[in-house]
Amino acid sequence: DTGVSQNPRHKITKRGQNVTFRCDPISEHNRLYWYRQTLGQGPEFLTYFQNEAQLEKSRLLSDRFSAERPKGSFSTLEIQRTEQGDSAMYLCASSLGQRRRQYSGNTIYFGEGSWLTVV
Amino acid sequence: AQSVTQPDIHITVSEGASLELRCNYSYGATPYLFWYVQSPGQGLQLLLKYFSGDTLVQGIKGFEAEFKRSQSSFNLRKPSVHWSDAAEYFCAVGQPSGGSNYKLTFGKGTLLTVNP
Numbered sequence: 070d071t072g073v074s075q076n077p078r079h080k081i082t083k084r085g086q087n088v089t090f091r092c093d094p095i096s097e098h099n100r101l102y103w104y105r106q107t108l109g110q111g112p113e114f115l116t117y118f119q120n121e122a123q124l125e126k127s128r129l130l131s132d133r134f135s136a137e138r139p140k141g142s143f144s145t146l147e148i149q150r151t152e153q154g155d156s157a158m159y160l161c162a163s164s165l166g167q168r169r170r171q172y173s174g175n176t177i178y179f180g181e182g183s184w185l186t187v188v
Numbered sequence: 189a190q191s192v193t194q195p196d197i198h199i200t201v202s203e204g205a206s207l208e209l210r211c212n213y214s215y216g217a218t219p220y221l222f223w224y225v226q227s228p229g230q231g232l233q234l235l236l237k238y239f240s241g242d243t244l245v246q247g248i249k250g251f252e253a254e255f256k257r258s259q260s261s262f263n264l265r266k267p268s269v270h271w272s273d274a275a276e277y278f279c280a281v282g283q284p285s286g287g288s289n290y291k292l293t294f295g296k297g298t299l300l301t302v303n304p
Contacts, residue, residue, distance in 0.1 A: 073231075100289060111192075111278050111294030112232070117285075125291070160231060166289045177292060179224075179232040 073180035075161050081186045089147045090183045094163030101144050104160040151187045158182040190215040190281045192295035200301040201269050209264040209298050211279030220282030220290050221262040227275045274302040
């Protein structure tokens with residue numbers, strides 16, 4: 070049973086460089102989420118996809134951030150012209166989104182995160 | 189907009205002692221509520237969730253939580269803490285986004301230290 074996989078796990082980059090993170094969700098999960106977590110804080114929502122469609126973006130997702138999910142499988146999160154304030158852990162999560170409301174709901178599973186340090 | 193407050197930033201307990209982590213939420217409708225645990229440098233693992241029905245929810249690793257609508261609370265409890273429970277604990281509220289789907293809003297977390 071493979072969970073949510075994220076690569077790379079750690080990335081150190083110089084300010085101004087571009088970085089890209091990849092997320093492979095659990096097989097057949099049609100919903101995919103990106104969160105950002107800084108030290109001492111809880112995860113903050115960035116964006117989510119239903120299949121290949123990006124349905125919502127947070128105000129935290131500035132113009133330098135772009136997320137894609139081609140073909141509704143894996144997803145990438147790219148940060149352009151990185152700034153020191155972008156240093157954080159970027160968490161990906163997935164779930165089996167269901168149209169009908171159910172008693173138990175569906176669980177959101179998180180990956181182990183990708184740490185970004187901008188120097 | 190929904191929000192979650194975890195009043196305790198850091199809690200220290202002795203191994204074998206009981207534990208209660210507090211969580212208060214703000215949400216206009218019936219909430220979906222969750223507790224996740226995070227070990228250092230790792231992702232989040234779901235401990236338990238509440239969608240509806242019985243307000244006392246059992247989770248993994250011997251944890252339970254009770255939803256109290258009148259107090260807008262969803263406190264996490266464990267009768268006897270083990271050293272391996274040392275981690276950071278996050279309470280979250282889920283905002284419905286169609287069907288059984290939702291978007292999570294997290295509290296800032298409570299760091300649990302367990303003394304031998």
